[in-house]
Amino acid sequence: MTSRNRNLAILGLVVLLLGASAAIIATKKTRLGLDLRGGTELIYEGRPTPKVPKVTSESINDAINTIRKRADALGVSEPEIQQSGATQISVSLPDVKNAQRAKDQVGTTAQLQFYDWEPNVLGSRGPDAPYSGATALYQAALVASKSKPKAEATDIPPDGPSKDVEQRFGGDKKKIEQYYDRRNDTTTAKYYLFGPDKRPLGDNGKPLPAGTTYQPSASCKELLSEFTPQKGKPKTYAPGTDCAKELKALGPAGPPAGSRVVRVPQGIVIIESERQKNQPKTVQNFFVIEDDSELSGSDIKNPKAQEDQQSGGPVVTMEFTDKGRKAFAAATKREAERGSRQILPPGTPKDQAFQRFAITLDNKIVSLATIDFVQNPEGIDGRTGAQIEGVGSIQDANDLAQNLRIGALPIELKLISQTQVSAELGKQALHQGLIAGAVGLVLTILFLLLFYRVLGMVATVALLIYAVLLFALVKLIPITLTLPGIAGMVLTLAVAADANIVMYERIKEEARSGRSIPAAISSGYTKALKAIVDANVVTVGVAFILFTLATAGVKGFAFTLGIGTLVSLFTAVLATSAILGSLARSRILSRPSALGVARERSGWKFDFMGKSKYFFSLSGVIIAIGAFAIAGLGINFGIDFESGTRITAPLQRAASVEQVRSTLDPLGYGDAKIQQVDDPGLGKNVVQIKTSTLQPERVNKVEAALDQKFGVRTGDFSADSIGPTFGSQIARTAVIAIIASLFLISIYIAMRFELKFAVPVLIALAHDLLITSGVYALTGKEVSTSTVAALLTIMGFSLYDTVIVFDRIRENVPRMPRATFSQIANRSMSEVLTRSLATSFVVLLPVGSLLLFGGETLKDFAFALAVGVISGAYSSIFIATPVLNEWKEREPVYMRRRRVVLEEHGGMVPAFATAAEATAAPAAETAAPRAPRSRRERRQRAARDTRPPAPPRAAPPPPPPPPAPAVTDGDGDGDGDGDGDGARAREQKPRVTSTAGSGAPKPRPKTKPKPKQSRGRKKHGRSR
Amino acid sequence: MSLLVWVMMGIAVWHFTVFLPDRFRGGIVGAFLAGALGAAIFGFALNGGSVPGRDDTELVQAFIAIPGSVIGLAISYFWGARADRAAGIDHGMTHEGS
Helix, strand or coil: CCHHHHHHHHHHHHHHHHHHHHHHHHHCCCCECHHHHCEEEEEEEEECCCCCCCCCHHHHHHHHHHHHHHHHHCCCCCCEEEEECCCEEEEEEECCCCHHHHHHHHHCCCCEEEEEHHHHEECCCCCCCCECCCCHHHHHHHHHHHCCCCCCHHHCCCCCCCHHHHHHCCCCHHHHHHHHHHHCCCCCCEEEEECCCCCEECHHHCECCCCCCCCCECCHHHHCCCCCCCCCCCCCCCCCCCCHHHHHHCHHHCCCCCCEEEEECCCEEEEECCCCCCCCCCCCCEEEEECCEEEEHHHEEEEEEEECCCCCCEEEEEEECHHHHHHHHHHHHHHHHHHHHCCCCCCCCHHHHCEEEEEEECCEEEEEEEECCCCCCCCCCCCCCEEECCCCCHHHHHHHHHHHHHCCCCCEEEEEEEEEECHHHHHHHHHHHHHHHHHHHHHHHHHHHHHHHHHHHHHHHHHHHHHHHHHHHHHHCCCCECHHHHHHHHHHHHHHHHHHHHHHHHHHHHHHCCCCHHHHHHHHHHHHHHHHHHHHHHHHHHHHHHHHHCCHHHHHHHHHHHHHHHHHHHHHHHHHHHHHHHHCCCHHHCCHHHHCCHHHCCCCCCCHHHHHHHHHHHHHHHHHHHHHHHHHCCCEECHHHHCEEEEEEEECCCCCHHHHHHHHHHHCCCCCEEEEEEECCCEEEEEEEEECCCCHHHHHHHHHHHHHHHCECHHHCEEEEECHHHHHHHHHHHHHHHHHHHHHHHHHHHHHCCHHHHHHHHHHHHHHHHHHHHHHHHHCCEECHHHHHHHHHHHHHHHHHHHHHHHHHHHHCCCCCCCCHHHHHHHHHHHHHHHHHHHHHHHHHHHHHHHHHCCHHHHHHHHHHHHHHHHHHHHHHHHHHHHHHHHHCCCHHHHHHHHHHHHHCCCCCCCCCCHHHHHCCCHHHCCCCCCCCCHHHHHHHHHHHHCCCCCCCCCCCCCCCCCCCCCCCCCCCCCCCCCCCHHHHHHHCCCCCCCCCCCCCCCCCCCCCCCCCCCCCCCCCCCC | CHHHHHHHHHHHHHHHHHHCCCCCCCHHHHHHHHHHHHHHHHHHHHCCCCCCCCCCCCHHHHHHHHHHHHHHHHHHHHHHHHHHHHHCCCHHHHCCCC
16 A cells, blocks of 8 residues: 555544544533532442351442442432442442432441340340440440350251251251351451440540441451551550450550450340330440341342331331241241240239340341230241331331342441532532643643644644544543543643654654655654654553552543543554645645754754763752651641541531531541631532541531531532541552552563663652652642552653653664764753653643642642653653663673773763764774575675665664764764754765674774863773 | 651662762662662661651651661672772773763
8 A cells, every 4th residue: 555545544534533433422421420520439348247258259249239229229320330449349329419328228238137036135134124324335245245156956947957068067966056057147256446434436546426326347457447556655455355466556556545345256246226215316225146047138028118007107018038938937936935835923914925026127126026925826927027117217218128129238348438529519620620621732732833833733633633532432431531530631632742742853853864854754753653652552551550450530540541542642643644644745844944843953962961960969959858858747648548538518607617626526526627618619608627537437427417507508518538448458559559550661661672771760760759759748738549640640751751762872872883872872862852851841731731720639630740740851861861871881882982982082081972983883893794694684785785875765874963062063963064964964975884784894084073071071080 | 658768868869979980889770779778778777677657757767868878889889899800890980971
């Protein structure tokens, strides 16, 4: 296919894609994330149960299916429920304003259990007297901790043991009973934490407000996860405490002295007793029972919410399945027989001997039915079903019936993060994100037009094509567009522009060296492609790592970044080249000035390697300041890592900070950071509350307290709450993501270049990360997951610049067989500095617009990016290349060259090699050409040797003009005449370079240009 | 957090090795590792074999790292110089850049 046909085919494909994209954009809806449309996101961690002893992906999938049905029942449109990590489930419920109801409905285990009451109640108080009073739970826990489950014949199902079980235990009755006793358990061992006053401790060691349901933990680690260990003497805890080792490890930072951890073994449970009429909400009574459930929620069917015919209150009625009916009949028969066997004192009514059957829902008694053995001497066959009373409102009854219908969750779920975004804030964020994106796009286009003129117009067209294709892909896949996702899209604009810049700079360079414009476009495109692909592969790799490891919000960013980079490769590599190829012979590109070539004749004249030591010192000082700042001021980690809650509450009535504090104080959050904020979108009385101790499951308590006192505009209430488990997981994955990215980058660079090129890249990236950390410590800005995502992105961008420089070094090494490595590096830097600066600047344009116009989240993100991009550009130029130079100069071949140059220049190495010096190979290094190894090689050599002096396109690439002729003729062309035409002259003359096939070594130039010695250059006195 | 501070300070000190002849074992990269490792090991030793956490990291940790990195760099330098002498080469000549 000719290049013209190829270009036409590509342009045709682009037009087709644009048409399809327009159709997709017009017809498909954009899916907005919670942060842009408002709603609630809940993240749960799956915990094992005795029936599901290990959380597997199958059990997570089962739980997801159950949650999806519950979310549908809640009437949520487009809920997103997905697995997050190995054991977590993320539930996004757009437009849901009542987070508490969503939590109750979605995350409640809905474990319905039926217990034969009297024989299972443990403790000396008997089945009618629960533990009560302020220390009720403590008393119950102590009794429970000392109790042991008993294996009995009644633990075996009514149909007897299964054959498998009989075979497994060889018919040993005791073992079979033990097996079924454990199988009947509904929960694993639980840990309770009590303060010195024997009341349960809640968040961060604060006493749990009366009436609040205590959530025991599954392990010592989980129970104490809110406490950060500190060095020092540990506190003294109550004698007999469990988790003594873990408490000691906390040092002085553990729970209050005198606290006690109580472990309740598997097989024993503490349940809250049935609430009596007029029982105050703050009063809770508890029973300790053996966990021998007769039947469970899976044994019922057709649960319905109804009005009780007698009381008129809401109840939930249900029927039993066949299996459930059998189990119910067997249990009630046993109860009837037990009741009838009771011998009562004379005159005592028979109903005193009636036995009871308890129905519990998530460890709370919801019904305690009496089995009348007089009326039902054979028990109750279960055909009439059962009912749950005292449910609350009719909506609560409906929700419960719904949950029972859908079924219990197969595993326990612990809420580890809750985010609640108001629709108004979401709208604001979307607006700000779009403005930032538009401004970024306009600035980038302006820069391209000003700097590259006609090429800039081509780039603008390419950018617009890119924007349309990306937006269509976002709608087609569909990608849920989040705020970080918008940041990703804005950034990929820079990626797309970067690719154009790299290509255009190369084309300009080729045109400057005297090539015709079509030849310059063709050659520049081919040469730039490698660097573009290298840099973008790494960006896609980093995006993939981020996507694999990060949490939901950052995942959106990573996905958009990855997709955007791939699309930008398509538009920059294929579309741009086709447009340019089509324009190459047109009048528009007839003059070099159309490419912006004429303006840049002078190039860079700077001894980069010679002066690098001063830049090194500057870096050292900056990093030292950063180290002092981190040591002295610390890094301000946000709640993403530290765990805690940030609330934005629009109040209906004005409230001072002190009034809000006094409202939070009884809940244990009096030490929260409270501030009044001015947000026109949310009204006048907006307060922001930040506390490290408030856990996700208690956010709605705070909302309720504020609502009661000041009135909260529920729809606009926003909260971001991260539990300690999730916080530490985020921190861990952030570190893993950074290490994995560094690993990927080094492997890729080592493969594409050589291992020695990978190490300076890593050192430069370490610089970027350390400098950014130092800036964060100095400014006190909060480090969040967005910051980590930004840091990883910086790694990709920083690498872009470094790859461009290294690519040019790699290209120049064979062209300059006599030059020292520092001269090669200087030459390469001079040639590519403009494009390095331009790519960094073009990234800063959209980043700057995010910083100026983005909302709070985008600003944080943009700040990290801005610092990183500046530091990345600096480190690519002044760290990576000098380190590579220093390291390569130790290689014998470069030591030899350096010695020769030192001898020739009176003990000095000029910053730039003259053209002749660079290209004429030293005798020592010019080996006789090896014999051709293949017929093809012989043919090629013969053709080369018989060819007339090489025309510009066919010749091996001549050394590019030295743009910084510190030691040559002053015009930068290296030809000694100062007229600046050296490059053209070289192209028309036979090459001086000694190459394979030319035979004998070439003589050195007879007249050596006298080097201009720049100030500060030192003699190399130690040459041997 | 102290580990980060030590390593950072070690790297900061390493930057100034460009003013010395390049006789470090492994060149500038060897010096980089020596500076960072020296600072980390010295900091670790001076803190009784532990790494102070975030709350315990104070300004003094940054100062502690300086002698550690200098010791690490000195070891690398003399080791490299000895190896150079044994091999009959002088990498010091390569260091001055251009």
